[in-house]
Amino acid sequence: MLDVGRHPKINVLAYSEVVDFNGEIGNFNVKVRRKPRYIDASRCTACGACAEKCPTKVPNEFNFGFDDRKAIYKDYAQGIPSVFTIDPDHCKVILGGKCGVCQKVCQAKAVDYEQKESFVDLNVASVIVSTGYELFDATQIPEYGYGRMPNVISSLEMERLLSAGGPTRGHLSRPSVIYGEKRLKELPKLIKKAEKDQKEDQKQILEQEMKRIEEQVHKYHTAKKLAFIQCVGSRDFRFHKYCSNYCCMHSIKEAIIAREHEHETESYIFYMDLRTVGKGFEEYKVRGAEVSGLKYIRGRVAEILQDEEMNPVVYYEDTEKRQVVGMTFDMVILANACSPSKGIRNISELLGLELDENQFVRTSPNNPLDTNVPGIFSCGCAQGPLDIPESVAQASSAAARAAEVVMTEGLPIAV
Amino acid sequence: MNLPDIVDRTGAYYCLDCGICTGSCPVSRIFPDFSPRLMVEKVLVDQEENPLEDINVWACLSCGQCSVRCPSEIDYPEFVRLIREEAVLQGKTGTPAHRGLFQTIMRMQTMDVKQSKTEWAREIGNISTSGDVYFFVGCAPFFDVEFHDDWGLDMMDSPRGSLKLLNAVGIDPVIHDDERCCGHDLFWNGDTENFVKLARKNVELIRSLGCKQVVFSCPEGYMTFKNRYPEFVGELGFEPIHLYELLTREANSGKIKFEPLETRLTYHDPCRLGRQAGILEEPRELLKAIPGVELTEMEHNRQSGICCGTSAWMNCSACSKSIQKKRIEEAISVGAETLVTACPKCRAHLSCALRDMETPLQIRDLNEILAQAIKL
Numbered sequence: 001m002l003d004v005g006r007h008p009k010i011n012v013l014a015y016s017e018v019v020d021f022n023g024e025i026g027n028f029n030v031k032v033r034r035k036p037r038y039i040d041a042s043r044c045t046a047c048g049a050c051a052e053k054c055p056t057k058v059p060n061e062f063n064f065g066f067d068d069r070k071a072i073y074k075d076y077a078q079g080i081p082s083v084f085t086i087d088p089d090h091c092k093v094i095l096g097g098k099c100g101v102c103q104k105v106c107q108a109k110a111v112d113y114e115q116k117e118s119f120v121d122l123n124v125a126s127v128i129v130s131t132g133y134e135l136f137d138a139t140q141i142p143e144y145g146y147g148r149m150p151n152v153i154s155s156l157e158m159e160r161l162l163s164a165g166g167p168t169r170g171h172l173s174r175p176s177v178i179y180g181e182k183r184l185k186e187l188p189k190l191i192k193k194a195e196k197d198q199k200e201d202q203k204q205i206l207e208q209e210m211k212r213i214e215e216q217v218h219k220y221h222t223a224k225k226l227a228f229i230q231c232v233g234s235r236d237f238r239f240h241k242y243c244s245n246y247c248c249m250h251s252i253k254e255a256i257i258a259r260e261h262e263h264e265t266e267s268y269i270f271y272m273d274l275r276t277v278g279k280g281f282e283e284y285k286v287r288g289a290e291v292s293g294l295k296y297i298r299g300r301v302a303e304i305l306q307d308e309e310m311n312p313v314v315y316y317e318d319t320e321k322r323q324v325v326g327m328t329f330d331m332v333i334l335a336n337a338c339s340p341s342k343g344i345r346n347i348s349e350l351l352g353l354e355l356d357e358n359q360f361v362r363t364s365p366n367n368p369l370d371t372n373v374p375g376i377f378s379c380g381c382a383q384g385p386l387d388i389p390e391s392v393a394q395a396s397s398a399a400a401r402a403a404e405v406v407m408t409e410g411l412p413i414a415v
Numbered sequence: 416m417n418l419p420d421i422v423d424r425t426g427a428y429y430c431l432d433c434g435i436c437t438g439s440c441p442v443s444r445i446f447p448d449f450s451p452r453l454m455v456e457k458v459l460v461d462q463e464e465n466p467l468e469d470i471n472v473w474a475c476l477s478c479g480q481c482s483v484r485c486p487s488e489i490d491y492p493e494f495v496r497l498i499r500e501e502a503v504l505q506g507k508t509g510t511p512a513h514r515g516l517f518q519t520i521m522r523m524q525t526m527d528v529k530q531s532k533t534e535w536a537r538e539i540g541n542i543s544t545s546g547d548v549y550f551f552v553g554c555a556p557f558f559d560v561e562f563h564d565d566w567g568l569d570m571m572d573s574p575r576g577s578l579k580l581l582n583a584v585g586i587d588p589v590i591h592d593d594e595r596c597c598g599h600d601l602f603w604n605g606d607t608e609n610f611v612k613l614a615r616k617n618v619e620l621i622r623s624l625g626c627k628q629v630v631f632s633c634p635e636g637y638m639t640f641k642n643r644y645p646e647f648v649g650e651l652g653f654e655p656i657h658l659y660e661l662l663t664r665e666a667n668s669g670k671i672k673f674e675p676l677e678t679r680l681t682y683h684d685p686c687r688l689g690r691q692a693g694i695l696e697e698p699r700e701l702l703k704a705i706p707g708v709e710l711t712e713m714e715h716n717r718q719s720g721i722c723c724g725t726s727a728w729m730n731c732s733a734c735s736k737s738i739q740k741k742r743i744e745e746a747i748s749v750g751a752e753t754l755v756t757a758c759p760k761c762r763a764h765l766s767c768a769l770r771d772m773e774t775p776l777q778i779r780d781l782n783e784i785l786a787q788a789i790k791l
Contacts, residue, residue: 142719143718235431237429272431272432272433300435300486302436303439319432319433319434324447
């Protein structure tokens with residue numbers, strides 16, 4: 001990604017959206033709306049002094065709310081272009097209040113609260129749609145308790161917990177502990193306030209809560225017994241009939257990394273059939289069992305309950321042993337399906353693209369990158385669930401197809 | 416219906432053998448021999464054992480917990496019902512509860528019997544002989560015969576409450592002596608022949624009275640009329656509606672108000688009303704509309720509500736008791752003073768288990784509570 005950002009012939013229009021589109025192969029007119037960042041991107045050096053001093057805290061979307069970012073922020077460290085952005089929904093100045101701290105501390109004088117949106121008109125020969133995917137919203141399966149039980153998390157939340165640059169610096173803390181620690185910081189203030197207002201009952205309730213959380217945080221800090229649940233929303237007639245392709249490998253990878261971070265980690269993968277199709281994938285699965293001690297259990301999980309200590313209790317039928325079992329874990333990681341991105345409907349209408357029955361861009365097996373519109377190509381999860389190696393291969397391929405169009409000015413080339 | 420047709424009709428050939436059904440089944444948790452997955456597998460692959468002879472066919476509660484979670488959307492309760500229907504044709508049956516008393520009462524109603532089913536209503540409220548709205552009382556009066564003296568359980572609380580509520584919103588419904596059992600239980604016992612006889616009698620009666628709407632408080636009656644009758648008797652010619660749909664509408668438009676009732680309640684979703692008919696929020700909204708009521712939720716609620724342990728008066732067993740006791744313990748663990756049900760059978764079954772437990776928990780009917788609290 002950094003290479004793309006630095007490339008002299010690649011112009012990245014981030015934080016922007018296509019608002020108008022017409023034309024034909026070799027000659028497309030695209031109107032792009034550039035949303036205001038309230039930062040002059042040509043001046044910003046991404047030193048971060050603004051975010052350090054900004055007083056407004058906002059739950060960090062990139063870390064799924066496990067920690068906070070500021071109202072002036074960078075989505076994540078490696079993002080391109082490397083400039084800061086002001087979140088207009090939370091910045092005090094933009095909401096009409098008083099602050100202006102970031103402007104004061106910015107030595108590059110990049111902050112511009114008056115910045116307006118702008119439009120760019122492009123004329124291009126070819127277009128590649130690679131709008132990615134959305135994580136399946138697991139709250140649609142209430143029996144899994146996602147969103148209700150803190151220690152049931154999605155595969156991407158797990159990714160952030162395992163990341164050295166993530167909210168826990170790669171330590172596998174239980175989310176109930178992360179939220180608990182956050183609450184422990186608030187509680188003394190609330191208790192003092194109750195004391196001041198002479199609300200004895202309230203004070204007692206708060207003190208009890210503090211004691212309970214302290215015990216919890218102390219006792220169950222690290223998640224060591226993990227359950228990975230496959231096919232959450234995939235291969236399910238109620239949601240997505242298709243297989244999401246990458247989740248089996250993703251869960252195995254996360255389980256192996258968890259073990260590398262903490263050697264006492266014990267992981268169970270609940271699957272229907274492990275689809276480890278790809279170069280070296282089957283070997284990786286076997287290595288998971290032999291080296292990292294992963295246990296593969298054949299059976300889709302029926303429901304997840306929660307015990308008094310906030311441990312998820314997983315109920316399932318082990319279909320090989322023909323037994324119904326309830327097993328207690330420290331944390332459950334759902335392998336959420338790959339859902340079509342929310343914006344795909346909008347962009348497909350604008351570009352005149354056909355979508356398939358699952359709301360991914362329609363392509364054909366013989367021309368896997370071509371859409372129904374000549375000159376417009378599609379790659380990656382915009383056209384269906386794909387893992388990283390396949391997405392990378394498709395991206396190169398789509399770029400080559402687009403280059404063909406540019407070189408021939410839209411005329412077909414003889415093969 | 417032969418087995419391949421049953422598989423076809425219920426989509427059972429889509430089975431992925433994943434085990435969600437068995438993992439979800441309240442019976443399987445207690446009786447490891449019972450497995451919805453294996454029953455489907457037996458029918459699909461090895462037919463060495465005759466599935467019609469499998470006694471487990473009669474242990475299914477038809478609660479549908481498996482089906483709502485099934486990734487292949489297999490209609491498992493219907494799968495079991497069709498197998499039962501076939502088994503009955505071959506002279507097999509399960510073990511009816513209460514010595515088969517209720518099945519006998521139901522079958523008697525297929526004949527020309529003279530019934531008195533309106534007397535209670537005249538004593539406590541207003542009913543009409545003709546009009547647009549019919550109130551389907553259901554079988555509570557018959558259940559009362561069995562339970563009233565033995566356990567002191569007044570099964571008439573529910574219909575009495577319903578009538579009082581209907582009167583309170585300005586409806587004096589039609590009730591008739593010739594009303595029959597809806598046939599739900601015989602249908603789920605596999606006795607389709609007698610079910611159809613009952614269905615015909617009910618539909619002909621209501622059509623002859625010219626009613627346009629039929630109000631149910633019994634979830635089984637509601638689901639049977641709405642989803643099953645049309646297949647056997649054609650278009651109904653009237654609209655089945657559940658009492659809580661009607662009351663929620665009235666409550667939202669401010670037409671009904673409640674007196675305060677200081678208590679901590681929890682609500683038990685009947686399978687037919689909640690998971691199967693999708694009436695999940697209405698009963699809760701009505702309870703919350705009563706000032707002073709604190710509504711807590713049990714661990715298993717709404718779509719995941721647990722069955723009351725036995726269904727269609729069939730195969731009541733030690734397993735049923737365990738399921739019921741677990742359910743009551745859930746209610747106790749959330750600190751409820753009263754467990755509220757909205758189905759006369761849930762009430763009877765859970766009350767049965769409560770007799771062996773030492774707890775101050777009460778089990779009451781939702782209609783009775785609403786009728787007690789309504790401001791007239």
